[in-house]
Amino acid sequence: MDGTQKSISYFIFEVGEDTFSVPVLRVINVLEWMKATPIPETPAYLEGIVNVMGELLPVIDSQVKFGMEKTELSGDSCILVLDIHSDKETYKMGLIVDKARDVIEVKENEIAGVPDMGLELNPDYVTGVINREEEVILLLDIDKIFTQKEITEIKKAKENQKD
Amino acid sequence: MGNEQFKETFKEEAQDYLNSIEENLLGMEKNKSDSKAIDNIFRGLHSLKGGAAMFGFNRVNDLAHQMESLYEKLRNKEMSPDDSLISLTFRSVDIFKALLKADDRLEDEQAYKQTLEKIETLLTKVEGENGETGKTKDSVSKSDLTTYYIYFNPSRDVLDNGTNPLYLLDELMNLGEGEVFVKTHDLPPLHKMDPTRCYLAWEVLLVTEASEEEIREVFLFVEDESKITIESLAKENLLSRESVKKELQQVTDDRNISVEKLKGYAAEKHASPRPTAVEEPSYEKQSIKVASSKIDELINAVGELVTYQSQLSMLSTQMQNPQLEEFREGMEKLTDRIREVAFDISLVPLKTMLLQFRRLVRDLSHEQGKEVVFYTEGEDTQLDKTIVEHLYEPVLHILRNSISHGIENEKERLEAGKNAHGELRLKAYYSGPEVHIEISDDGRGFDFEKIKNQAVKQGLIDPGEDVSQAKLLEMTFKSGFTTTYSADGVSGRGVGMDVIRSTLSQISGDVKVHSQKGKGSAITLIIPLTLSIVDGLMVSVNNRHFILPLTVIDRIETIEASRLKKHNRIISLKGESIPCIPLFFDPGSDNGGQGSYPTIVVNYDDTKYGFVVHKVLGNSQVVLKSLGKYLEGLKVFSGGCLLGDGTIAFVVDVRRFIEEKKEESKTK
Amino acid sequence: MPKKVLVVDDSESIRDVVSYTLRNEGYEVALAEDGDKALDKIRKEKYRLVVTDLYMPNMDGMELIREIRKLDDYKGVPILFLTTESQLDKKKEAKQAGATGWIVKPFSPEKLLKALKKVLR
Known part of the structure; x- marks a missing residue:
């Protein structure tokens, strides 16, 4: 292995039976799970809004968003406050995950491309795969997951409506 | 403490009095027998005088006193108002303004004296030789025991x-x-x-x-x-x-x-030394500029504080500990005060700005020999102070343009089949996470030919190019594109459209223009609402809280559930047919459907709509918070807010909500 | 328990001065900007003293005083009104309406407290 390889810190967390990661720099905060206030007429994956030190933060349920079966909350559930970059601006989003694990250092050459098949998840959401001790960690492209366009099109996705 | 600390408040307030005086003067000018206007001016002068005396503005006090005497005569019908009196009052208002600005120092002594003399002459004319007697103050000399x-x-x-x-x-x-x-x-x-x-x-x-x-x-x-x-x-x-x-x-x-x-009984005198009075230190009251981000922070922190406070209250009620109760009470008062102050710091109603524009419209239209009626709407829309400061120049410029270029002279107007007098409207309203200020006139509109020629001249388009009007209007915002208007001394000296846009972009705002040749033009300033406070009616639906801005609310009705039919939601209320929309619930599958629903009747676009809800919880003033960029597409809410107990409520953008419902029924 | 005082004036600076002064003295101060609003508060809560201006939009001070005196709860509650030198003739009318005393504007905090001490301990 080439020791001069650049390494990046990744934040590891679990959703359902899968393990995911995002660059640690994009994780602003990890909050204890709290109940979100649901927003009427929005898709089911949008859990709602939570109050974080007087700021309103939209929160997305990763299970629903990733098309998994929704499970009961565990004591480990938490909200990751993520820094999202869009074309024009940056903003914060909350992502409910089942468990926040740890931070790992990953060298660039450890990251493999996304396989063409074998993923239930929308392949656009994943930028790469890391293999660690027999475990597959999916690298998430959070900017794609939290694209604003989706919400602009909320109205068209009425079948997902909650209210 | 000295009164110094309140001087600043007084100055601001004096400005309000003057604004009100000006406003009523404008009314009086139209209708000289407007006794209400006279009363209001009198009251304004009276309040100005009272405050001036208290805060050491002696010249303001003197002039206000004299003016007040004049208006007292007017009220008592001892004299009748005429143009010269109105001008004299306007003059005084200007002097008051200058005095307030200069902390009661005279910049133009002559004008001050002349005005006082003029009033004096008028007064003596009315009351003959019965001049007012000067005030005498008793001096109390202290004796020994x-x-x-x-x-x-x-x-x-x-x-x-x-x-x-x-x-x-x-x-x-x-x-x-x-x-x-x-x-x-x-x-x-x-x-x-x-x-x-x-x-x-x-x-x-x-x-x-x-x-x-x-x-x-x-x-x-x-x-x-x-x-x-x-x-x-x-x-x-x-x-x-x-x-x-x-x-x-x-x-x-x-x-x-x-x-x-x-x-x-008599005896020798004994003198006792009297303690000498200690001079109180006086504190200079200064206004300081604070970065709006700090005010944002303050408001957020106060929001948190309120949340903690209500948690404390709940806890204290549960524990029933008198000591804790006392502590809670103290905290509650303090929190309220802090909240009030914080709100105060950050917001002013648009009204404060509008009044000075009334005067401007009057002066300009007189100058131009045009009769212009100025309508304003949404004066209570609250805006961040710093934002209001940024709005002054752009609004000023737009009004100037409208009066000198937009609105035609009387002859031209009559020929075009319009009213002899021009109409100028300024309308402010909340829209999504923004405040819109729309300034429109019914004048001749933008001259697209002229704009096109100018655009060609500046090399922005080719001479033969077919350019839409919208695009042409957009070009007027290009830097240096100011010659659209002739330099006639009025708007020539002002800023151009490009400056309007850049001023607004400083506050993350924007500007839009609509114009129709011969019909008029409308310029809309779009201002972000980062700090705005909404005065709203809190309602609940399925135990979720929503806020409807009071500005659009007409009244509250109750409708029986049975009247809320599935396919026809147009309900006759007090003789009006009002489309009633359930607010985020389906009455068909609603168990509350047995009884009746409170319905908030709102006014939008001169039409009434009913918002059917479960409960009306009462009035509430809330700090509007953005739901974040991610939810920008969610137009039915202007934002969210935190209630006292930390609950999140959504502020409904009534305009957008109705528009969306209209769209929906179209696609059905 | 601090004593609750209601200050009614349409002028913010006057309200500020009065409330600042009174709060410094340990009173609890509620504010209203006209008679209508004052009456709303008065009906909800018992104040130990009302200080009101005479000239106000909506309900003026004179009417407010009359209205307050109609309330059983407020029979013996002192009411002070603010007045100016030029309105001294109002004193009589106000007293007949039920006012306890008055404070002549302009006033210093000392003057205000002095008047207050006459009617409230």
Whole structure:
């Protein structure tokens, strides 16, 4: 292995039976799970809004968003406050995950491309795969997951409506 | 503390008075017999005077006093208003403004004097030789110790007005030392006694440095209806004399003090050194500029504080600990105060800005020989102070343009089949996470030919190019594109459209133009709402809270569930057919459907709509918070807010909500 | 328990001065900008003292005083009104309406407290 390889810190967390990661720099905060206030007429994956030190933060349920079966909350559930970059601006989003694990250092050459098949998840959401001790960690492209366009099109996705 | 600290508030307030005076003057100009306008001006001057005197603006006070006298005559119909009086008042308003700005220093002494003289002449003309007498102030000189005899017999019904005679006696004793003897001789037998009457009288021997004047002042509020005697017995402390003490022991309920006897005792004077008054330090009140991000932070922090406060309250109620309860009470008051102050710091209603524009419209239209009626709407829309500051220039420019270029002269207007007078409208409203300020006129609109020529000249388009009007309008915002308007001395000196846009972009705002040749133009300033406060009606649906802005609410009705049919939601309320929209719930599958629903009737676009809800929770003032960029597409809410207990409520953008519902019914 | 005082004036600066002064003295101060609003508060809560201006939009001070005196709860509660030198003739009218006393504007905090001490302890 080439020791001069650049390494990046990744934040590891679990959703359902899968393990995911995002660059640690994009994780602003990890909050204890709290109940979100649901927003009427929005898709089911949008859990709602939570109050974080007087700021309103939209929160997305990763299970629903990733098309998994929704499970009961565990004591480990938490909200990751993520820094999202869009074309024009940056903003914060909350992502409910089942468990926040740890931070790992990953060298660039450890990251493999996304396989063409074998993923239930929308392949656009994943930028790469890391293999660690027999475990597959999916690298998430959070900017794609939290694209604003989706919400602009909320109205068209009425079948997902909650209210 | 000194009054200095309040000077700034006074100045701001004085501005309001002046604005109101100006506004009413404009009304008076149209209708000279407008007695309400005269009353309002009078009141404005009166308040201005009161405050000015209090905060050391003596020149403002003097001028306001004189003006007030004039308006008093007007009110009493001792004289009638004419143009010269109106001009004189406008003139005074300008002088007041200058004085306030310069902390009562005169910049233009001549103008001040002339105005005062003019008023004086007018006044003397009306009242003949009966000039006002100047105020005289009593100077109280203090003497050395004096012993006074005081008899105080209040009227029977002294208690009715909330006076407590004992307080007065206390106050009296605070002036020095002495003895009080209560007189009960008028006391009726118990069964005849009315506890709300006062049957008592008092005799007091008081040794004090105070003057008789000061003693009398103690009884200021009751002197008209009480029997009061104050008599100086000796220039010494008689109470220190044994003979006097003995004499006083003889005094009983019905045996009075013998004034004559006491007067007989005399002794050498004793002087006591008086403490020297300590000069209070005066504090300079300065206004400071604070970064809006800090105010944001403050508001957020206050929001948090309120949340914690209500949690504390809940906890305290549960625990029923008196000590905690006391603590909670104190905290609650403090929190309220902090919240009020924080809100205050950050917001001003648009009104504060609008009034000065009224005057501008008047002056400009006079100057141009055009009659222009200026309508404003949404004056109560609240905006961040710093934002308002940024709006002044752009609005000024737009109004100028409208009056000098947009609105035609009377002849041209009549030829075009329009009213002789031009109409200028300024309308402010909340829209999504923004405030919109729309300034429109019914003038000739933008000259697209001219814009096109200019665009060609500046190389922005090719001569033969087919360019849409919208695009042409957009070009007027290009830097340096100012020659759209001829330099006629009015708007030529102002800023161009490009400057309007850049000014707005400084506050993350934007500007849009619509114009129709011959019909007029509308320029909309779009301003972000980062700090805005919404005065709203809180409602709940399925235990979720929503806020509807009060500005659009017409009234609240109740409709029976049975009237809310599935396919026809147009309901007749008090003779009006109103489309009623359930707010985020389906009445069909609603268990509350048995009874009735409160329905909030709103006004939008001159049409009424009903918002059907589960519960109306009452008025609420909330800090509007953005739901974040991610939810930008969610137009039905202007944002969210935190309620006292930390609950999140959504602020409904009524305009957008109705538009969306309209869209929906179209696609059905 | 601090004593609750209601200050009614349409002028913010006057309200500020009065409330600042009174709060410094340990009173608890509630504010209203006209008679209507004052009456709303008065009906909800018992104040130990009302200080009101005479000239105000909506309900003026004189009417407010009359209205307050109609309330059983407020029979013996002192009411002070603010007045100016030029309105001294109003004193009589106000007293008949039920006012306890008055404070002449302009006033210093000392003057205000002095008047207050006459009617409230």
